[in-house]
Amino acid sequence: MGKQTMVFKDDIYINQIATVVGPKEGEGPLKNSFDKSYDELYCGESSWELAERKLMSESIDICLQKANKKPEEIDYFLGGDLLNQNITASYVARDKEIPFFGLFNACSTSMESIILAAVLLESGHAEHVMTSVSSHFSTAERQFRYPTEFGGQKPETAMYTVTGAGSAYLSKKTSNIKVEAATVGKVVDYGIVSPFDMGSAMAPAAAHTIETHLRELNRRPEDYDAIVTGDLSRIGTPILKSLLLEQDIDISKVHQDCGVLVYSTDQKVFSGGSGCACSAVVTYGHLFSELKRGTFKRILVVATGALLNPTMVQQKESIPCIAHGVSFEYVE
Amino acid sequence: MGKQTMVFKDDIYINQIATVVGPKEGEGPLKNSFDKSYDELYCGESSWELAERKLMSESIDICLQKANKKPEEIDYFLGGDLLNQNITASYVARDKEIPFFGLFNACSTSMESIILAAVLLESGHAEHVMTSVSSHFSTAERQFRYPTEFGGQKPETAMYTVTGAGSAYLSKKTSNIKVEAATVGKVVDYGIVSPFDMGSAMAPAAAHTIETHLRELNRRPEDYDAIVTGDLSRIGTPILKSLLLEQDIDISKVHQDCGVLVYSTDQKVFSGGSGCACSAVVTYGHLFSELKRGTFKRILVVATGALLNPTMVQQKESIPCIAHGVSFEYVE
Numbered sequence: 001m002g003k004q005t006m007v008f009k010d011d012i013y014i015n016q017i018a019t020v021v022g023p024k025e026g027e028g029p030l031k032n033s034f035d036k037s038y039d040e041l042y043c044g045e046s047s048w049e050l051a052e053r054k055l056m057s058e059s060i061d062i063c064l065q066k067a068n069k070k071p072e073e074i075d076y077f078l079g080g081d082l083l084n085q086n087i088t089a090s091y092v093a094r095d096k097e098i099p100f101f102g103l104f105n106a107c108s109t110s111m112e113s114i115i116l117a118a119v120l121l122e123s124g125h126a127e128h129v130m131t132s133v134s135s136h137f138s139t140a141e142r143q144f145r146y147p148t149e150f151g152g153q154k155p156e157t158a159m160y161t162v163t164g165a166g167s168a169y170l171s172k173k174t175s176n177i178k179v180e181a182a183t184v185g186k187v188v189d190y191g192i193v194s195p196f197d198m199g200s201a202m203a204p205a206a207a208h209t210i211e212t213h214l215r216e217l218n219r220r221p222e223d224y225d226a227i228v229t230g231d232l233s234r235i236g237t238p239i240l241k242s243l244l245l246e247q248d249i250d251i252s253k254v255h256q257d258c259g260v261l262v263y264s265t266d267q268k269v270f271s272g273g274s275g276c277a278c279s280a281v282v283t284y285g286h287l288f289s290e291l292k293r294g295t296f297k298r299i300l301v302v303a304t305g306a307l308l309n310p311t312m313v314q315q316k317e318s319i320p321c322i323a324h325g326v327s328f329e330y331v332e
Numbered sequence: 333m334g335k336q337t338m339v340f341k342d343d344i345y346i347n348q349i350a351t352v353v354g355p356k357e358g359e360g361p362l363k364n365s366f367d368k369s370y371d372e373l374y375c376g377e378s379s380w381e382l383a384e385r386k387l388m389s390e391s392i393d394i395c396l397q398k399a400n401k402k403p404e405e406i407d408y409f410l411g412g413d414l415l416n417q418n419i420t421a422s423y424v425a426r427d428k429e430i431p432f433f434g435l436f437n438a439c440s441t442s443m444e445s446i447i448l449a450a451v452l453l454e455s456g457h458a459e460h461v462m463t464s465v466s467s468h469f470s471t472a473e474r475q476f477r478y479p480t481e482f483g484g485q486k487p488e489t490a491m492y493t494v495t496g497a498g499s500a501y502l503s504k505k506t507s508n509i510k511v512e513a514a515t516v517g518k519v520v521d522y523g524i525v526s527p528f529d530m531g532s533a534m535a536p537a538a539a540h541t542i543e544t545h546l547r548e549l550n551r552r553p554e555d556y557d558a559i560v561t562g563d564l565s566r567i568g569t570p571i572l573k574s575l576l577l578e579q580d581i582d583i584s585k586v587h588q589d590c591g592v593l594v595y596s597t598d599q600k601v602f603s604g605g606s607g608c609a610c611s612a613v614v615t616y617g618h619l620f621s622e623l624k625r626g627t628f629k630r631i632l633v634v635a636t637g638a639l640l641n642p643t644m645v646q647q648k649e650s651i652p653c654i655a656h657g658v659s660f661e662y663v664e
Contacts, residue, residue, distance in 0.1 A: 003407070004431045006457040049643070075335070076516060083641070084416045086436045090639035094519035094652040099336045101444060101516065102639070102654075104418045105434040112433060116448060123455040125338040184408060184433065187426035307422035307434070309415070311381070320426040322434075 004209075005183040005216040012118045014177040014328070015169045017284035018062035020055045022137065022163025025273075025281065028263045033285035034164075035062050041138055041163060049083065052136035055165040055277075056081070056092045060132050063167040071096045074169070075126040078117055080109035081134045082161075082276055083143060088134050098130060106305030107231055108185065109133050110166065110280040111324040115182045117170045127171060134165035135275030144195060144310060157197040157235045160269035162262060166280025176330055177288055180298070183213040183325040187307065191318045195308060198319075199236025199259075199271055202304040205321035206232060207243035209302055213325045214249065221251045224327070225296035228287060230279030230303035231259035233272030258282035279303040283328075291330040298329045336541075337515045337548040344450045346509040346660070347501045349616035350394035352387045354469065354495025357605075357613065360595045365617035366496075367394050373470055373495060381415065384468035387497040387609075388413070388424045392464050395499040403428045406501070407458040410449055412441035413466045414493075414608055415475060420466050430462060438637030439563055440517065441465050442498065442612040443656040447514045449502045459503060466497035467607030476527060476642060489529040489567045492601035494594060498612025508662055509620055512630070515545040515657040519639065523650045527640060530651075531568025531591075531603055534636040537653035538564060539575035541634055545657045546581065553583045556659070557628035560619060562611030562635035563591035565604030590614035611635040615660075623662040630661045 019034045026037025036058065038044070043051040056079070064071065077098035079089035086102045093100035105112045113131035120126040140161040170179065188208050192201035206229050214220065221227060232240055237257050244251055258279045259272035283301050290296050302325040313319070351366045358369025368390065370376070375383040388411070396403060409430035411421035418434045425432035437444045445463035452458040472493040502511065520540050524533035538561050546552065553559060564572055569589050576583055590611045591604035615633050622628050634657040645651070 009456075047647070049647075080436070084643070085414075085438065085639060085641045087639065087641040087644055090519060090652050090654075091649075093654075094521050097518055099516040099518050100437070100654060101435070101448065102437040102441075103434065104412070104436040105432070106417065109434075116433065119455045119457055120451055122457070123451045124341075125451055125454070184431040186429055186431050187422060189426050307417060307419065309417045309419040311416070312419055315379070315381075317423075320422050322422075322425075322432060 004212050007181045010122050012121050012179040013175040015171045015175045016063050016067040017168045018059045019166045019281040019285040020059045025164055030286045033289050048138040052088050052134050052139050053091050056088055056132050056134040059165040059167040063169050067169050071098050074098045074128045074130045077130045078113040079132045080104050082140050106307050107276050108303040108305030108322050108324045109276050111303035111326045114326050118179045129170045132167040133276040133280050135161050135277040137161045137163045155196050158270040159233050159274035161275040162273045162278040164277035164281045166284045178329045178331045180329045181327040183209050185209045185322040185324045187320045187322050189318050189320040193318050195313050198306045199233040201306050201319045202321045203236040203239035205323040206240050206302050206304050209323040209325045221254050224300045226256055226299040227251050227254050228256045228301050231274035232257050233259040235271045300327050336544050339513045342454050344453050344511040345507040347503045347507045348395050348399040349500045350391045351498045351613040351617040352391045357496055362618045365621050380470040384420050384466050384471050385423050388420050388464050388466040391497040391499040395501050399501050403430050406430045406460045406462045409462045410445040411464045412436050414472050437654055438639050439608050440635040440637030440654050440656045441608050443635035443658045446658050450511045461502045464499040465608040465612045467493050467609040469493045469495045487528050490602040491565050491606035493607040494605045494610040496609035496613045498616045510661045510663045512661045513659040515541050517541045517654040517656045519652045519654050521650050521652040525650050527645050530638045531565040533638050533651045534653045535568040535571035537655040538572050538634050538636050541655040541657045553586050556632045558588050558631040559583050559586050560588045560633050563606035564589050565591040567603045632659050
């Protein structure tokens with residue numbers, strides 16, 4: 001039977017990261033952990049799509065600068081976003097001229113790209129790999145729900161798409177953050193049909209990946225200083241905890257959610273943040289800082305994705321979801 | 333400097349393949365090379381989207397059956413399609429319950445999935461990998477151009493999206509078809525803005541990948557019995573040949589195009605076939621049969637993809653393109 005979990009034998013490291021975010025994220029509780037923020041959603045561009053492209057492009061530039069690398073020194077670029085046909089990543093790949101693997105697993109593309117980057121490094125076919133994901137509040141609203149100008153009211157289960165991009169440069173060269181193990185998700189579907197309730201839809205996928213990860217590695221939640229889901233928000237989080245408790249797994253002492261961490265409760269963001277960038281900017285910006293600070297020694301990041309399509313939602317199909325988990329360790 | 337080409341050190345094989353196609357493909361010149369064909373575009377389903385899902389699902393089922401494997405024996409499934417948010421592959425991944433990596437590089441996803449499957453096998457993290465891609469004439473028209481009911485006239489440069497799905501099961505177990513080497517494409521953009529002229533848009537990407545592949549491996553076109561592009565069609569093919577001739581590379585003796593091979597000239601398909609399934613069903617169905625028959629010893633399949641988004645086209649942005657090349661060898 002196929003095992004879903006990989007333990008990386010070679011030492012694969014997150015060599016450098018960079019995060020660029022929008023106004024709400026730049027004013028939120030994690031503001032000091034990001035490399036750059038914009039104070040308006042257009043980020044100085046003429047359209048939201050161009051703004052999102054700028055976020056991803058700049059996060060790669062900053063990451064390369066920190067690593068003292070040029071784009072032509074990077075073997076492969078693995079990237080994705082939420083826009084139709086992965087267009088942000090495709091245009092950025094064009095501009096950076098790095099051989100490109102386009103990925104799409106919705107908001108879990110962040111950890112999907114880390115897993116495949118680690119596999120590429122371990123296969124010996126790459127020495128330097130860049131990953132990047134992005135999302136933007138306004139481009140996501142236009143595409144998945146209603147144009148923001150329509151001003152449709154939202155229920156409290158709705159989430160607020162994080163505007164930002166997170167890039168990570170991986171190599172075998174020692175840094176302090178090691179990619180230790182990963183669990184590739186299966187697609188799980190509990191029959192949720194509302195695009196305004198992604199937290200509930202994604203919780204079973206996160207539960208499945210966490211249970212599998214712990215079982216296949218024979219670990220307990222306490223083996224992690226934090227088990228951090230991508231964007232379950234305040235609605236999905238209790239569902240996740242309860243689903244895992246049914247299997248005698250209690251993550252309540254170590255669980256956090258990027259979608260809850262990224263905004264403060266007085267910011268109007270409904271039940272919390274979501275989007276590809278949510279898990280990426282919180283993990284690369286905030287969580288990795290905590291690893292370096294010694295707060296955490298080992299964390300499991302479980303990026304959750306709703307494999308959502310507006311046409312399918314209109315046809316009353318339910319929303320299949322997936323979650324990819326990556327264990328990161330601090331190494332002296 | 334990063335090299336774009338991988339030579340697989342371990343012996344990675346295409347263990348089994350399966351192809352399921354629509355009516356036009358099933359009546360075309362390659363009809364005997366496909367495992368199954370439907371005589372109407374709905375394939376017995378109530379919508380085109382469900383029809384496409386059925387094509388992908390059945391191609392996996394047939395592939396598993398030929399390999400005498402159950403879905404739970406497959407470690408990872410790598411798949412993609414052209415529909416927004418990769419929805420065909422996502423629903424199929426849900427139904428098969430195989431850990432899933434969603435990929436998107438437009439029509440070049442076929443070879444992208446083969447490359448990443450080979451890397452997964454070579455890394456030692458997988459023993460059994462399934463790949464699948466699909467496309468469907470009617471779902472693609474609805475999404476990328478105009479609804480077919482609109483009956484818009486098309487120029488002769490337009491292409492006809494192949495209805496079908498191709499699946500490949502890869503492992504280290506010996507079969508006759510070895511994945512020998514691969515070149516990962518860069519995104520290339522020559523400024524083409526018309527979604528009805530994909531052949532011209534994609535030719536420079538194919539030229540770039542072929543030139544890189546031959547240079548990095550120190551090979552000549554004659555080292556291949558066939559260099560087969562995915563879907564350049566009758567319009568893109570002469571552009572490709574001419575771009576390569578400018579670099580003293582003459583592929584005229586060995587070049588073929590899946591989009592030209594899949595239909596006969598008396599089928600009304602404009603300049604030829606396109607779509608994720610085009611390169612997949614022609615490669616897995618027809619070209620691999622020719623390898624087994626001894627016609628070819630080594631072929632280079634260069635799957636071409638137009639990273640197209642209708643919104644960007646409306647905003648007069650040009651269409652970035654990519655091409656991934658894989659060298660397949662017949663082994664006794």
